[in-house]
Amino acid sequence: MWISLLSNVFLTGIKLLVGIVFGSQVLIADGIHSAGDIIATATAYSSMRLSGKPPDEDHPYGHGKAEVLGAGVVAFILVIAAVYIGYHAILALFHPPGETHLIALGAAVVSLVVKQLLYMYTKRLSLQTNSKAMMATAYDHLADVYASIAASAGIALGWIGERLDIHILSYGDPVAGVIVSILVLKLGFNMARETVDVLMDKSLSPDKIEDILEHLREVPEVKRIDRLRAREHGHYVLVDARLAVLGTLTIQEGHDIIRKIKQKVQQAHPEVDEVLVHLNPWYENE
Template identity: 55%
Template structure:
């Protein structure tokens, strides 16, 4: 699990360094502002990938005295950093595109178009690879990196369309074609800004300890309710902690049970939930007394914090 995430991030980092150099060098040599802007966007991706790499290594560290719940939120912090970098890149692309709209380039060359096309195909392949690894490993930083690649796909697509229109227009005397590049860039800037917002919102939700989806909670409750010795489900809560989940359970059991029997019930609840959902790494169980004649099912001390 650990190695797959790290390999995906290292592949992304090496690719971003290579593409950044190619785009900036070719963009400067052939005076292509859209390619230079795309290259600077890729330079921001290097910072984002380094953040993802660092966080992925930190998040896998075991719990310690200072971090008893583990280091999983390191990945969430990195995802938030990626969102900020994407937002800055979107503003940069929009700014450069606006300048190009006011002062369109006089001529275009085939080499910048080829460079943009290679970047488009490469980044699409990287997106497919990293999103699969990120989802299979439930790695927030790898998923954020994948969406960063998707933003690059949009940017490269805009560059291909803009440069292609400019080249075609120079051959066919389409005066309006020189505006294809900046208009496409502005549209891409808005798409990248939306991606940044979605990644940032998800990171903030996890940092604020938003609950897991309702269907997951329902699955946990169904498992717990199926155990014979559980007479009442008082409360089930769960929160994401980066690439793993922590669950809190409060249930009612017969008040005459011994401590040993209660301990065994708690271990059984933990086993059932962790086998049902492999993303769960910790289940904290609190047992409340249940007496004959009380209602079974849900209820009890729910909301009382007992």
């Protein structure tokens, strides 16, 4: 997260400086988007610190959803940035195009390379840690990749249009800004939808549920699976199962079965933090 934060500060300064000096609308818009990234990254970092706190009296299930709230803030910032970029890019279409410079193109290309590397790095870490805040940061970097691609293409087309006297290509810069806004807006909405799903305790995907069911069926003492629910709670998963076992078992035997079930599920799915098991009685003549 610190790497992302420092990179965003550096790229924001470069893009805004070059964009203002050389009058590149798309580079200025991209720089403002990167400025939003600084806030988004700081929010994601703060939410990750909070989510790592152990359960307490007021939050017995832990603080995992703090990451989800952080991801929601990032999604909101992306949407606001997209609207801002699109608005100013459309306004630029109704004014004479400015002169394009290769320095502006170089700044856009540098941003593209750095952001692509950051996206791959943070996405790999988010998959390893199952961190929603880290994944939100990765998506934020991906939005910047889209923005930098469009900015590079728009500035390049404008430069070519000037050299070949093709007037319509001179509007490549603001047109690229409109494309960037649409891509970033879509990314922001998708992230917001995922955040709402977690906050509303949406179930895990059918494939993951079925995989957990398969591991439960492998426990010989489990005679019937009455109900299985599983949901994300930030960077970890909570599982709730109602299982039927032989009704003549002792409390100690039931306790040992529950412990075996928890170990089996958590070994197969390290992201599962807690397995709540309720045992129902089962008899041979049922």
